[in-house]
Amino acid sequence: xxxxxxIRENPESVKQGIQNKNEKDRVDEILALDEKRRKIISESExxxxxKNLVSTKIPQMKKAGExxxxxFAEMKTVSDSISELDSKLRDVETGLNEMLMFVPNLPHxxxxxxxxxEENVEVRKWTPDGFSFAKTEKTLDHIELGKKLNILDxxxxxxxxxxxxxxxxxxxxxxxxxxxxxMLDYHxxxxxxxxxxxxxxxxxxxxxGTGQLPKMEDDMYAxxxxxxxxxxxxxxxxxxxxxxEMLADKDLPINYVxxxxxxxxxxxxxxxxxxxxxxxxxxxxxxxxxxxxxxxSYDELEKLVKDAExxxxxxxxxxxxxxxxxxxxxxxxxxxxxxxxxSPAEQRWLEASSCSNFEDFQARRANIRFKREGQxxxxxxxxxxxxxxxxxxxxxxxxxIYQTSEGTIKVPEVLQKYTGFVEIK
RNA sequence: GGAGAGUUGGCAGAGUGGUUGAAUGCGGCGGUCUUGAAAACCGUUAAGGAUGCAAGUCCUUCCGGGGUUCGAAUCCCUGACUCUCCGCCA
Numbered sequence: 444x445x446x447x448x449x450i451r452e453n454p455e456s457v458k459q460g461i462q463n464k465n466e467k468d469r470v471d472e473i474l475a476l477d478e479k480r481r482k483i484i485s486e487s488e489x490x491x492x493x494k495n496l497v498s499t500k501i502p503q504m505k506k507a508g509e510x511x512x513x514x515f516a517e518m519k520t521v522s523d524s525i526s527e528l529d530s531k532l533r534d535v536e537t538g539l540n541e542m543l544m545f546v547p548n549l550p551h552x553x554x555x556x557x558x559x560x561e562e563n564v565e566v567r568k569w570t571p572d573g574f575s576f577a578k579t580e581k582t583l584d585h586i587e588l589g590k591k592l593n594i595l596d597x598x599x600x601x602x603x604x605x606x607x608x609x610x611x612x613x614x615x616x617x618x619x620x621x622x623x624x625x626m627l628d629y630h631x632x633x634x635x636x637x638x639x640x641x642x643x644x645x646x647x648x649x650x651x652g653t654g655q656l657p658k659m660e661d662d663m664y665a666x667x668x669x670x671x672x673x674x675x676x677x678x679x680x681x682x683x684x685x686x687x688e689m690l691a692d693k694d695l696p697i698n699y700v701x702x703x704x705x706x707x708x709x710x711x712x713x714x715x716x717x718x719x720x721x722x723x724x725x726x727x728x729x730x731x732x733x734x735x736x737x738x739x740s741y742d743e744l745e746k747l748v749k750d751a752e753x754x755x756x757x758x759x760x761x762x763x764x765x766x767x768x769x770x771x772x773x774x775x776x777x778x779x780x781x782x783x784x785x786s787p788a789e790q791r792w793l794e795a796s797s798c799s800n801f802e803d804f805q806a807r808r809a810n811i812r813f814k815r816e817g818q819x820x821x822x823x824x825x826x827x828x829x830x831x832x833x834x835x836x837x838x839x840x841x842x843x844i845y846q847t848s849e850g851t852i853k854v855p856e857v858l859q860k861y862t863g864f865v866e867i868k
Numbered sequence: 869g870g871a872g873a874g875u876u877g878g879c880a881g882a883g884u885g886g887u888u889g890a891a892u893g894c895g896g897c898g899g900u901c902u903u904g905a906a907a908a909c910c911g912u913u914a915a916g917g918a919u920g921c922a923a924g925u926c927c928u929u930c931c932g933g934g935g936u937u938c939g940a941a942u943c944c945c946u947g948a949c950u951c952u953c954c955g956c957c958a
């Protein structure tokens with residue numbers, strides 16, 4: 444959520460930012476409502492001040508034996524006017540708030556302006572020594588490999604749950620688990636994170652706190668009976684850990700890492716990249732979340748990306764870093780880097796991680812604040828998160844890159860102590 | 869799922885209709901005393917909003933929402949959450 448004061452004071456630059464994100468701005472409507480709101484507030488408060496003043500005098504009058512009948516009648520009408528104004532105010536505020544909840548975060552000034560993913564900017568690329576991007580006629584894709592080695596089962600997943608719920612079987616399941624454990628351990632040992640094992644179902648407030656709701660309602664699974672939402676990412680429960688909290692200066696930065704399953708409806712995206720693992724309704728992800736002081740958040744974003752990159756370097760999987768242009772940026776993000784891993788069979792890059800700085804956009808929604816030492820005024824923190832990483836897309840690259848000419852899979856060295864085997868055949 | 873108890877400031881905890889934004893204690897901050905520290909004593913100690921250049925002034929907030937009343941932390945209804953007991957259960 445944006446600060447209403449920011450919108451009030453810089454309407455033009457806010458409009459520009461929203462347009463750069465390819466969204467329609469309703470800034471003028473918002474400002475009109477805001478003005479209406481403030482007008483009602485002053486009217487109502489004037490009456491309340493009067494009411495309070497008279498209220499304190501009533502006990503004295505009673506003691507003195509004065510007649511209060513007329514004052515009571517008078518105050519009754521004042522009270523009625525206050526109720527009327529307050530109910531009008533509630534309506535205006537509800538409307539205003541609803542509109543504000545749909546206003547996207549503004550892009551950071553370092554983000555390239557652009558409309559489509561084609562205008563994203565490649566920042567850097569990494570390949571292990573001696574790696575070749577070339578595809579031979581023997582190169583199998585992850586679906587063929589999964590079937591051949593009996594480690595992935597898409598058909599039975601469809602039977603049990605529906606399409607987009609792949610099943611890992613046998614050594615595939617072990618490999619998946621190894622990957623998750625490796626990534627968690629790596630971040631814990633080599634980077635400075637605290638592990639969280641969050642709930643996979645959260646309430647509506649949490650979904651609003653991180654910005655999934657109300658805007659992306661249709662993309663979210665919902666358990667209506669209990670008012671709970673299966674999380675699309677561990678970002679939601681982990682960032683919301685500190686919702687409505689006042690943190691101390693010395694608590695920051697907070698770095699969390701956690702595994703969760705992620706649930707995505709992907710409504711309306713059928714046919715688009717939906718093959719195999721490329722787009723699924725449930726996948727596994729290790730997520731990093733940072734809660735930091737505002738002045739450090741852009742440095743922290745760079746660190747976050749490097750932490751994710753380290754995993755790929757350890758796994759020896761080629762990747763590139765993309766800076767998203769304004770038009771490709773998500774609703775809540777001010778700046779975002781995607782990490783894409785190489786798929787030899789597809790002969791293209793696959794998005795395996797997304798690292799974003801939300802500045803105070805989520806903090807304002809979730810009301811996460813901190814106080815600086817010796818300072819009275821609380822400030823909003825900045826929040827960031829990044830996948831470190833999502834296993835499904837990563838698994839595509841891993842299987843395809845580590846396949847041998849015999850159609851078997853070598854287990855990456857760093858995973859071997861987790862799998863207990865060195866090859867899948 | 870059933871029965872009961874509870875939710876007050878950073879924390880603990882009083883307060884059952886009228887100058888209560890809220891006693892008291894702890895903690896925090898400032899000071900007195902002290903060579904220094906402790907103790908003791910004194911003072912201070914919330915958030916949000918409106919308005920204003922500012923100082924300030926005003927409003928709101930005792931879990932959320934609704935109601936009764938001239939007036940609600942206090943009474944009524946309702947929802948959420950926490951705890952205890954019972955049931956079920958990995």
